[in-house]
Amino acid sequence: xxxxxxxxRRWEGVRRGRAWRWLVLARAGVRLTGRSRWLFRxxxxxxxxxxxxxxxxxxxxxxxxxRTIDAARGMWQFDVLRGMFGTPLAExxxxxxxxxxPAIWSALIYMFLHYTQIFCVxxxxxxxxxxxxxxxxxxxxxxxxxxxxxxxxxxxxxxLAVVCxxxxxxxxxxxxxxxxxxxAFSPSVEALTHTIAVVPRVTLVSxxxxxxxxxxxxxxxxxxxxxxxxxxxxxxxxxxxxVASRVLGLALFPGTREGDWTGLVSVSANFDAIAFRVFDIxxxxxxxxxxxxxxxxxxxxxxxxxxPLWSVALLLAVAxxxxxxxxxxxxxxxxxxxx
Amino acid sequence: xxAPPVIAxxxxxxxxxxxxxxxxxxxxxxxxxVGLLGPNxxxxxxxxxxxxxxxxxxxxxxxxLGFDIARRPLAxxxxxxxxxxVDCHVPDxxxxxxxxxxxxxxxxxxPDAIRRAHEVLDYVGLAEERYRPVGGYSAGMxxxxxxxxxxxxxxxxxxLDEPTNxxxxxxxxxxxxxxxxxxxxxxxxxVYSSHLLSDVERVCDHVVILRGGAVIAQGRLADxxxxxxxxxxxxxxxxxxxxxxxxxxxxxxxxxxxxxQGGAVRLTGPDLSRVTLEAAREAxxxxxxxxxxxxxLEDVFMEAVAAPAAPAGGG
Numbered sequence: 001x002x003x004x005x006x007x008x009r010r011w012e013g014v015r016r017g018r019a020w021r022w023l024v025l026a027r028a029g030v031r032l033t034g035r036s037r038w039l040f041r042x043x044x045x046x047x048x049x050x051x052x053x054x055x056x057x058x059x060x061x062x063x064x065x066x067r068t069i070d071a072a073r074g075m076w077q078f079d080v081l082r083g084m085f086g087t088p089l090a091e092x093x094x095x096x097x098x099x100x101x102p103a104i105w106s107a108l109i110y111m112f113l114h115y116t117q118i119f120c121v122x123x124x125x126x127x128x129x130x131x132x133x134x135x136x137x138x139x140x141x142x143x144x145x146x147x148x149x150x151x152x153x154x155x156x157x158x159x160l161a162v163v164c165x166x167x168x169x170x171x172x173x174x175x176x177x178x179x180x181x182x183x184a185f186s187p188s189v190e191a192l193t194h195t196i197a198v199v200p201r202v203t204l205v206s207x208x209x210x211x212x213x214x215x216x217x218x219x220x221x222x223x224x225x226x227x228x229x230x231x232x233x234x235x236x237x238x239x240x241x242x243v244a245s246r247v248l249g250l251a252l253f254p255g256t257r258e259g260d261w262t263g264l265v266s267v268s269a270n271f272d273a274i275a276f277r278v279f280d281i282x283x284x285x286x287x288x289x290x291x292x293x294x295x296x297x298x299x300x301x302x303x304x305x306x307x308p309l310w311s312v313a314l315l316l317a318v319a320x321x322x323x324x325x326x327x328x329x330x331x332x333x334x335x336x337x338x339x
Numbered sequence: 340x341x342a343p344p345v346i347a348x349x350x351x352x353x354x355x356x357x358x359x360x361x362x363x364x365x366x367x368x369x370x371x372x373v374g375l376l377g378p379n380x381x382x383x384x385x386x387x388x389x390x391x392x393x394x395x396x397x398x399x400x401x402x403x404l405g406f407d408i409a410r411r412p413l414a415x416x417x418x419x420x421x422x423x424x425v426d427c428h429v430p431d432x433x434x435x436x437x438x439x440x441x442x443x444x445x446x447x448x449x450p451d452a453i454r455r456a457h458e459v460l461d462y463v464g465l466a467e468e469r470y471r472p473v474g475g476y477s478a479g480m481x482x483x484x485x486x487x488x489x490x491x492x493x494x495x496x497x498x499l500d501e502p503t504n505x506x507x508x509x510x511x512x513x514x515x516x517x518x519x520x521x522x523x524x525x526x527x528x529x530v531y532s533s534h535l536l537s538d539v540e541r542v543c544d545h546v547v548i549l550r551g552g553a554v555i556a557q558g559r560l561a562d563x564x565x566x567x568x569x570x571x572x573x574x575x576x577x578x579x580x581x582x583x584x585x586x587x588x589x590x591x592x593x594x595x596x597x598x599x600q601g602g603a604v605r606l607t608g609p610d611l612s613r614v615t616l617e618a619a620r621e622a623x624x625x626x627x628x629x630x631x632x633x634x635x636l637e638d639v640f641m642e643a644v645a646a647p648a649a650p651a652g653g654g
Contacts, residue, residue: 010493010525015417028436035431139428140426144427145444148416148445
């Protein structure tokens with residue numbers, strides 16, 4: 001019992017505007033989902049690749065300095081470079097190391113997202129997303145939410161922002177941290193001006209991952225009442241889509257990537273294709289690949305068989321359809337219960 | 340000049356497919372404590388959801404606190420508190436967090452929302468339990484949390500949908516006290532929907548009775564309880580012949596006398612006071628009690644619901 005029972009008191013403050021009400025929901029959702037110890041541990045793990053890529057950036061930071069190259073000219077490091085890239089490319093690199101910064105930075109950050117972080121997105125979304133809408137439907141929290149001065153759109157945006165936030169913690173944030181680290185390791189400030197384009201590219205790819213995974217997960221959460229089952233289904237469907245794409249690719253387009261549209265079937269391949277285009281990997285690496293058969297083979301291995309614009313269109317269509325499903329499921333809570 | 344109504348409806352209807360759930364309803368609800376009564380399926384909850392803009396009316400229009408319910412639902416929801424009938428909560432959050440969240444969603448800055456959440460949780464009687472997840476609360480505690488979240492943003496109008504459902508007698512008593520206090524001493528207008536007539540009778544001074552989605556009776560509770568005929572329970576004593584003469588004189592004056600339990604006689608007819616006194620004097624009987632019959636809300640309700648459908652005011 002309180003020491004002083006003050007009873008009911010009037011409130012005479014000033015209300016905040018309605019434009020950012022979704023942020024209240026998002027913040028509450030982030031706080032609530034952030035209580036999961038599994039999520040916390042996994043995010044820590046998702047940042048581990050930074051150690052490896054941090055070392056890589058330290059090395060390229062040094063190598064792309066003209067002073068370093070000039071100082072090392074004629075020493076054994078040159079032979080290592082020639083061994084790695086082949087003599088023509090190594091010579092070209094030695095002539096203008098700083099000019100290769102945009103290509104190397106973009107390629108490394110693309111690899112960082114391609115190899116580890118997309119997998120982390122799948123897991124994070126599986127950990128965070130399944131309960132977001134299903135629990136609100138089950139506990140009828142929607143009735144409480146929508147009796148407040150918020151719209152269905154506020155609700156959906158708020159919930160989507162929760163997924164986006166956590167996806168951002170394994171994509172945008174570590175990628176930006178990695179970039180900041182790479183700049184910090186670079187002996188000259190020029191590295192920043194040469195590579196600043198990486199920041200909007202990382203942001204764009206991360207946004208694609210956020211919306212492209214968040215919207216379908218919200219829709220599934222609005223449809224599937226069992227969060228645990230949904231988490232497994234999500235991960236299973238993601239992995240199976242990669243397997244299906246690979247099998248279809250081998251069956252329909254054996255030995256060639258030309259016109260191979262089967263990447264569209266794979267969730268990962270679609271995001272890879274978008275990242276490949278956004279980072280302009282082909283445009284940045286093609287000149288170097290023309291004098292290095294090894295680099296050319298690597299580039300062709302990563303080049304998507306289909307036009308990445310198809311992946312963008314597919315992503316937008318899936319996101320729009322998913323949000324429509326959520327909107328229908330959320331509906332007007334009163335309508336459903338009054339029937 | 341009378342105060343503007345808090346709720347004004349003009350031929351409001353709500354259909355679900357082919358089925359009409361509400362209206363056409365024309366109604367003005369004054370400020371104060373208004374009971375919304377009706378049998379199950381009368382349209383009480385649908386009306387409340389229409390008033391909040393949670394359900395879009397099929398036709399007609401209405402205003403709540405001067406805001407159009409179809410065009411400005413967000414503005415009105417900032418000023419209206421809603422206590423839903425169904426059990427609902429945000430999973431895995433404590434009462435303090437839930438009420439804070441609801442305050443923030445209503446537009447309160449976060450520091451104010453936190454302070455208000457603790458104030459209203461104190462007010463509804465949730466002490467240390469406020470830090471426990473709501474999912475583990477008893478039914479009574481959950482009802483109190485629902486009341487706290489409904490008043491955290493200090494609404495001008497409180498829409499309560501069956502607030503004493505699933506409460507034990509002590510919790511129910513406490514809930515009714517709180518609601519009465521909010522209406523009487525804190526100046527909040529209250530619409531109290533319930534089928535528990537005794538609860539409405541204790542809290543409200545106006546009632547609106549719905550049946551089949553239409554208003555069949557409305558007005559001040561005191562007026563409705565007074566009854567149309569103004570019946571009187573009288574108790575008389577005297578010799579048998581005198582009593583017979585008394586009844587004969589009443590009959591001659593057009594007053595009906597029905598025997599009640601305990602020796603009382605219920606008199607109905609015109610000009611009862613004068614006719615009864617004259618008949619008693621002329622017949623030589625002793626008039627020992629003469630008390631106007633005050634109908635209970637249950638009488639009013641049963642009479643209204645049993646009457647053939649002839650909507651009163653509400654269309």
